[in-house]
Amino acid sequence: MLTDGRYACVRTDAKPQWREESSTATTALKAGRVESSIEDGRDRTATDEPRLLLGANGTVQATLTADELTCPGPEPDTFPYRYGRGADKRIHVFDWDREVGRYAAIAAMKANPYRPVSLPLLPEDHVRTGGNLARSVTVTVVTADCVEYEQP
Secondary structure, eight states: OTTTEEEEEEEEOOOEEEESSSSSBBBBBBOOOOOOOOOOOOOTTTSSSSSSEEEEEEEEEEEGGGGGGGGSOOOGGGSEEEEEOOTTTTTTEOSSEEHHHHHHEEEHTTTTEEOOOOOOOHHHHHHOOOOOHHHHEEEEOOOOSOOEEOOO
């Protein structure tokens, strides 16, 4: 879910895949969807700022940091497309500027081919070593007779 109450999606025939990038990179999403490149040389390994890249069709579709993985989620302009159910009970898909499609169901949206995007799981090594991030995470463990809450 995005901060505007809609949900992220991308236009692709392939399944979108998240991957972690260990160095600082910038992605010109709005200017041609170019692949990431190292800009300032700072290494993000073992910091609170892991960079997570969403790839589809050989290009980077979105870039997130750990700070953006909050509820309700990233800003709408993080992704090239977003969708939500309208008052007419149809799925409405938007790009950055306008509505680009209406569908009776998610299956019809996927056939066009707009694919819903789930938020990535944050890599475990960043939770253990990530300063503020490590202190703000709680792990729920279900056992045979109870539920336990732990902080890594």
